Each structure stands twice: as structure tokens, then as C-alpha cells.
Amino acid sequence: MTEIPKGPQGLNLGYSTPHPFSLIPLSSRESMQALLTSLLDPLLPFFSPLKSRIKCPGATAVRFDQSASEVEGICRPLWGLACLLAGGGSYHATGHWIEGIRNGVDPDGEEYWGYPRDNDQRMVEMCPLGFALAVVPEIWEGLGEKGRRDLENWLGNSVNEKNMPDTNWLWFRVFANLGLKKNGGKYSQERLDRDIEHLETFYRGEGWSNDGPEGIHQMDYYSSSFAIHFLQLLYAKLAGEDEPARAAEFKKRAQMVALDLAHYYDEEGRSIPFGRSVGYRFAMVSFWGAIAYADIELPAPLTWGMVKGIVLRHLRWWQTQHDMWTSSGTLTIGYSYPNMYMAENYNSPGSPYWACLAFIALAVPATHPFWTSQEESHWPVLPPIKPLPQPGHIMVNLGTHTFLLSSGQACSYPMKGTHAKYGGFAYSSSYAYSVPPGLFTLEQYALASQLGLSDDGGEYWKTRRLSTSHLATSPDGTTPHLVSEWNPFPDVHVKTYLLPPVPGPTENYHLRVHFIHAEGREVMTADGSFAICNESTLRESKGRYLDLWDETKGEGTSPKLIGNYDLATPEAWADGERGAFAVHRTKGAVGIRALEGERKRRANLVNADPNSNLVESRTTIPTLQGTVKKGEKVWYVSGIYARPGGDPNEFLGGWEKVPEVPGWLREVIEQSS
Structure with a gap:
């Protein structure tokens, strides 16, 4: 594995101390494994005594309780850790997460995560946990008999009984059940099927799904890399043998939409920020690792060299964003620098680690053309x-x-x-x-x-x-x-x-052309x-x-x-x-x-x-x-x-x-x- 450059002991970033994340020459699977390690290591000092929570630096409040915020802190990095382990890699502190999960689901323990209520943030964090269980059996085995029983009760029984927002959240319950199913645990196939059938009503055609039911027009990164397409592809990979028709449909949609989504990334690797939750940063590129993970046949003219280039150039650009870290080396709330103005009310200090979705490529075998191809640019072949x-x-x-x-x-x-x-x-x-x-x-x-x-x-x-x-x-x-x-005021039409x-x-x-009718008032x-x-x-x-x-x-x-x-x-x-x-x-x-x-x-x-x-x-x-006088049309x-x-x-x-x-x-x- 590529050696991670060492910073000061304890990773205390000072005036000119670069984060190890920025110092890794990124070109291979091994270097990407090292990149993930540089992201996980700074979290270790912030584990709770029984390892069930991570309290990331930053005392900001969110719309959900503090316990859920700290559950978010331990579960979101699992996206990266699980991908690393599923791909044959290793991490020296994997035991922290296994111990933490065991103590977190123990209803009699001092650090119990708490029984989820309706629309509870804990349901979101069940998704990376369910995925980790599905692809890393060692986690399930490491919990012990009581821990597995407690996890079944917390992950399966609780979430299947509760209401959830009518959004991409439904995929999180799907993965909670899937993780249990993959390990022979108690789960609800009926709830799993019902959730996916409802999620199918979000599909709008041409590969695109909306983040919600009819009447909502919201197709941002949740429709692709943050949730819906990403999770469809993971589901196609993990449940494809049981549901070949559904898996084939999800793969077909990914093939269609790939030719659209490639337009959201420029030659330098930057994505176009649009919509909410862009504080998840490099998660914007996770769709491309997921199509490799799901063994998608790429639609022409895309090649695996182009897909690899999109992913690695994107991560390299983030390596140049030196202000996105706390002094302890953890991710901040923000984008290129700490910024609470752009944050949503669900962004806790642990939220940015949804960015670990980007490391799905580590679960892709080293022999896959994603890794063996030479990087290429996708822009010479796409329409301008x-x-x-x-x-x-x-x-x-x-x-x-x-x-x-x-x-x-x-x-x-x-x-x-x-x-x-x-x-x-x-x-x-x-x-x-x-x-x-x-x-x-x-x-x-x-x-x-x-x-x-x-x-x-x-x-x-x-x-x-x-x-x-x-x-x-x-x-x-x-x-x-x-x-x-649109109508900025009831009597002003644009x-x-x-x-x-x-x-x-x-x-x-x-060109931007506006017709303004200031019917009822003067406006600047x-x-x-x-x-x-x-x-x-x-x-x-x-x-x-x-x-x-x-x-x-x-x-x-x-x-x-x-x-x-x-x-x-x-x-x-x-x-x-x-x-x-x-x-x-x-x-x-x-x-x-x-x-x-x-x-x-x-x-x-x-x-x-x-x-x-x-x-x-x-x-x-x-x-x-300019000024448009009352009654004017301009x-x-x-x-x-x-x-x-x-x-x-x-x-x-x-x-x-x-x-x-x-x-x-x-x-x-x-x-x-």
C-alpha cells in the first residue's frame, strides 16, 4: 500500500502544514486506499470510550438530537471502510467500528444509540451500516451472538415499523434489510419489496429518477451519486441473483444516464455544484465507481479510461482544497472551506463523511478495466x-x-x-x-x-x-x-x-432574456x-x-x-x-x-x-x-x-x-x- 506522508504527531494542522490527504500521488488503486486511510485516521481520537460514537470537532447543532449526530459520525465513514475491506484491503483500526456497533445497539449499554422514532436521522445511518454488513461478513461475525441479536432488533425491527420521508430515504431502509438478509438475520422481505416498488414511482424516464413523488421536480446529486442511482447500482450488484429483472433495469438506467452525467465534470475534475448537500464533496463522483462495481457495460463512446479519469481527476482537485479541514484533520461543514451559510439544517460535524461514497471504487477488483485502463478525458467525445x-x-x-x-x-x-x-x-x-x-x-x-x-x-x-x-x-x-x-411578487410577473x-x-x-411585467408595483x-x-x-x-x-x-x-x-x-x-x-x-x-x-x-x-x-x-x-415602473412591461x-x-x-x-x-x-x- 502507498505510504501515507506523516504530519505532526496527532495531526495538528498548523499555518503551513498540509493534510496527508493532499500529499498522496493519486494514480492507482493502492494510492486510493492510502487516500481513504488519510481520511479515516484523524477520526480516531474522537471515538467515544466504548467506540460507539464519533464526535467530530465542531459544536454545531442540527435538527436532530446530539446522539444521532454522533451515530452519524461513526456510520458514515463505513462507506469507505466497507469498500476498502470488501476489495481486499485492510485498516488498522477496523476493530473500533466493530466494537462500536456492538455497543451502540446494546439497549442496556451506556452508549446505546437509541431506538429510532418516525423520520429519525438514525434511519439514514442504517444505510452505510447495512451495506457494510452485506459486503464485509467479518463485521457480522465480530459482533458475537448477543451483538447480532441486538443489531437485528435495532436495524430490522425498529426501522420496518416506522414512518420515513417520501424521498431517497426509503433506499436506506432497503439497505438495512439487505444487510441483515445477506447474513441470515431477521429482516422483512415484504417491507423491502414495498419500498422499492414505491421508489419506482420516482422514475421519470431517460435514466433519471426524481428525489420524490409526482409534483416534485428535484433532480440533483441525490438522483445520481448521493443516493438513488448509486444505491440502485449497489442493489443490482448485491441482489442481482435474486432479482435479475430488477437488476437489469437498474443497470439499463445507469447506462442511459451515464451519457448525461458525464457532462457535470470538467477537464480538471471539478463537478458542477448544484442543489443541496454539496458539502458531501467528493461523493459527487461516486456514481462512476458504482457503475464499475455493478459490472455495467459502458455506453459508447464512454470508456473505462474516461470513467477512471473522471474519478481520479475529481479526487485530485479535492486534494488541492487545503482549507476544508479542521486543525485536527477532520472534514468541516462547508465546501472548499468551512461555511455554515451554505449548510443545511441536517449538516452535523459528522455529515461530510457521506463523501466516503466516492471510495466504492475500492470494492472493484484490481483486474477490472476501471483500474487497468489508462486515464482519458471524456470531453473530446461528448457534444459541447x-x-x-x-x-x-x-x-x-x-x-x-x-x-x-x-x-x-x-x-x-x-x-x-x-x-x-x-x-x-x-x-x-x-x-x-x-x-x-x-x-x-x-x-x-x-x-x-x-x-x-x-x-x-x-x-x-x-x-x-x-x-x-x-x-x-x-x-x-x-x-x-x-x-x-415566475412571480417574485404576486403582481410582478417574469x-x-x-x-x-x-x-x-x-x-x-x-444569453439571459427577461420579460418583466410590473403590474402592481415599481421594482428595482x-x-x-x-x-x-x-x-x-x-x-x-x-x-x-x-x-x-x-x-x-x-x-x-x-x-x-x-x-x-x-x-x-x-x-x-x-x-x-x-x-x-x-x-x-x-x-x-x-x-x-x-x-x-x-x-x-x-x-x-x-x-x-x-x-x-x-x-x-x-x-x-x-x-x-435597473428600475421597472409600476404598470410597465419591459x-x-x-x-x-x-x-x-x-x-x-x-x-x-x-x-x-x-x-x-x-x-x-x-x-x-x-x-x-
Whole structure:
């Protein structure tokens, strides 16, 4: 096994001490085993005395009880540990988990996990536990006779009697029963079958399942890597002999959806952050290890070299994210750095270890072509633009930029930042989405790739959350686009068209067109581009906010970026047609400009509040602002520019190459004006 570089004793990360996770040259199965070990070792000091719980650093509360939070802490790493052991690997502290499970399910013990109630978080953690039992028989044997009986009562009898949310959670009960079944324990085949039959009602076609029943449109990473597709593939592998028809159907869906999901990962390995629970980080890539684990025949033109490349490049990118750890070496709540603003109310300090799903590839034999193939890039063979009807996305890989346009999705229940996680117009692998760290002025709302409307002079803003939408094609059949209708206020109506770039000179632009009818009130509008890092890399100003654009230095903003307290400064504003942009020497360029002609909006740089963005803790957002008077009907046409890669001296090379509004859309605008 690849040796893990040793940090200071006790893994106390200091000012410049890298995490061992970042120091492992990742290219092989052995190195990936070492990567997992570097993730598990920092947890060991945080086991409870009887090993049944892990209390990860961070005293944050969640919507469920503290005991369940600590059960989460011990169970989620089982995704990785079980995969390691199932693939023939070993881990020096495996006994901690076996001892912990035995004590955790002992109803008379001091560290009993507690009997699950309806909709209990403990049910979620039964899924990695059930999977571990199914693939690592040593765990079951190591519990002893009493421990096995206690586990049957806790894992089987309790969960089969309780209500569960009508979501991907139902898969967790399936795996609780499956783990017992694989070991000859007491389980409910009737409940298992009934849950899968109900989960089948989530299927929408073309390989895609929704995270919920009819009437909910929520197809994020839970539909692929976090839960549904991932668990379908594990089930096909583990129960395929008993249910060959169902296993074949799950594999067929994976083949169909694989050609869609490949579009969510760029050449550097980054995935496009979208939706909730992105704090699970590298779990975003677990689907690809699962198709290898389930022995899927890849659909052309995908190859195992491409699949391997998606997984390993993704993990390598995370190796560069040095701020995602606590000083003790455990994962934080957040994305590229600790961030409670983007966290859901179910994110405890142990929650991020759902990321261990990514290590399903370790359960794949070393002889599988996933491991024996040379890494390849999947992008030369995929179409640069692909509409996906089921999730309501148009996938784009043009001009060094991988991103998606989105309409119509919404979380089915109240969630912090839900409008930013689902209602944004575009989501990028290079420029992650932003969430509001506060609810007062544009700086706090951080409207990256969103249109905000305010009826109180700019203090509070409403954005797209719920919308009716459809994927359409231009009359000549050449241009896919998304159309959504939404009401930020009951008497203000918006219709938004999202058009992907056109390959060629203007391919760094996509179009966002809004028809706004301010029927009952006057509204201010703010249309934001992507958010970009607001920290200079230049020697003389390194770490400070970006200065005014200087062509000789290849960095800066136009117009001038100002603070949050001097918004009336004239040089901070530009004509909307001229637009606003920001250029960063390593992150690229983003911008926005008004293309509607006679309607005059103004452009500026919104200095977003710190920690609003998932990847960059300091960002600025080029923005167009205007006003629609009460009773007015107006059209806004925004060109959104982004070029994250290539020659830094050419980041703005396409800025002046403005796209045209296609003729069919010009006719729509003219007919309704």
C-alpha cells in the first residue's frame, strides 16, 4: 500500500502544514486506499470510550438530537471502510467500528444509540451500516451472538415499523434489510419489496429518477451519486441473483444516464455544484465507481479510461482544497472551506463523511478495466451542448467553460438558500454558486447567476424560486433553450429565456432574456453574472481586493470595484451596454452587459459579503441594475460572459465579441413590445 506522508504527531494542522490527504500521488488503486486511510485516521481520537460514537470537532447543532449526530459520525465513514475491506484491503483500526456497533445497539449499554422514532436521522445511518454488513461478513461475525441479536432488533425491527420521508430515504431502509438478509438475520422481505416498488414511482424516464413523488421536480446529486442511482447500482450488484429483472433495469438506467452525467465534470475534475448537500464533496463522483462495481457495460463512446479519469481527476482537485479541514484533520461543514451559510439544517460535524461514497471504487477488483485502463478525458467525445429534458438543464462545455443552464427545479421543503441552490440560471464548475449570508442589500444576497427584484429601494430582494418551465427548441431546430415563468411578487410577473452559447467567436457568452411585467408595483432589478474570486494575485497587492482593470497587469475590474459603504461613487458605475467585468490572473474573467438597446440599465461590481460563495471566500459579482415602473412591461437582454481557462492574457479576448439575439427571439420581443 502507498505510504501515507506523516504530519505532526496527532495531526495538528498548523499555518503551513498540509493534510496527508493532499500529499498522496493519486494514480492507482493502492494510492486510493492510502487516500481513504488519510481520511479515516484523524477520526480516531474522537471515538467515544466504548467506540460507539464519533464526535467530530465542531459544536454545531442540527435538527436532530446530539446522539444521532454522533451515530452519524461513526456510520458514515463505513462507506469507505466497507469498500476498502470488501476489495481486499485492510485498516488498522477496523476493530473500533466493530466494537462500536456492538455497543451502540446494546439497549442496556451506556452508549446505546437509541431506538429510532418516525423520520429519525438514525434511519439514514442504517444505510452505510447495512451495506457494510452485506459486503464485509467479518463485521457480522465480530459482533458475537448477543451483538447480532441486538443489531437485528435495532436495524430490522425498529426501522420496518416506522414512518420515513417520501424521498431517497426509503433506499436506506432497503439497505438495512439487505444487510441483515445477506447474513441470515431477521429482516422483512415484504417491507423491502414495498419500498422499492414505491421508489419506482420516482422514475421519470431517460435514466433519471426524481428525489420524490409526482409534483416534485428535484433532480440533483441525490438522483445520481448521493443516493438513488448509486444505491440502485449497489442493489443490482448485491441482489442481482435474486432479482435479475430488477437488476437489469437498474443497470439499463445507469447506462442511459451515464451519457448525461458525464457532462457535470470538467477537464480538471471539478463537478458542477448544484442543489443541496454539496458539502458531501467528493461523493459527487461516486456514481462512476458504482457503475464499475455493478459490472455495467459502458455506453459508447464512454470508456473505462474516461470513467477512471473522471474519478481520479475529481479526487485530485479535492486534494488541492487545503482549507476544508479542521486543525485536527477532520472534514468541516462547508465546501472548499468551512461555511455554515451554505449548510443545511441536517449538516452535523459528522455529515461530510457521506463523501466516503466516492471510495466504492475500492470494492472493484484490481483486474477490472476501471483500474487497468489508462486515464482519458471524456470531453473530446461528448457534444459541447446537450439539453437534458428530465432535470431541465442544458449542459455546456465551450470556451474553456463547463456549466449548465437550469430552470424549473425547486426543493420540496423550506431550505436555507434554496433559491440559490435550485433557482439560479446557471451553475458552473469554475465559478460555484453563492448563498446569502444575510438578507439586507445586494451585498448580502450575493445574487450570482440570479435576477433579484426589490420593491423597497434595494433593502430586500426576491429571486426565482418556484417556476413553471419547459425545454424548447428554436423554430429552425438549431437552438435549445429554457423558458420559465415566475412571480417574485404576486403582481410582478417574469418570463425568462436561457440560451446557451453559440460555438465560435461569441462562445464565451450565454444569453439571459427577461420579460418583466410590473403590474402592481415599481421594482428595482439586479441581474448578476457569475461570482469570481476578489483577491488579487499581483505581488504589489496580493490578497487585497481587485483594483481597477489594468491591461498591462492582466487583472482588475471595470468599472471600479468599491466598498459596501460608498455606492454613490460615480466611477463605480458604467453604462449597461458597456457592462461590468472582473478579471483574475488565475481564475479567468466574468462579466455581464445589457444588449436590449434602448432600455438603459447601469452596470457595477457588487462586492459580495465574505463567505457567500462555495469555493471563494471573497468574491465580486458583475451586475446590471435597473428600475421597472409600476404598470410597465419591459424586456431585458443580458449577455453573460465567462472564460475561466486558457491563456491569462486572453481572458478578455471574447469580451467585445457580443452575441446577437437570434431572429426567432427578436420576433417574440417585437411582437409583445
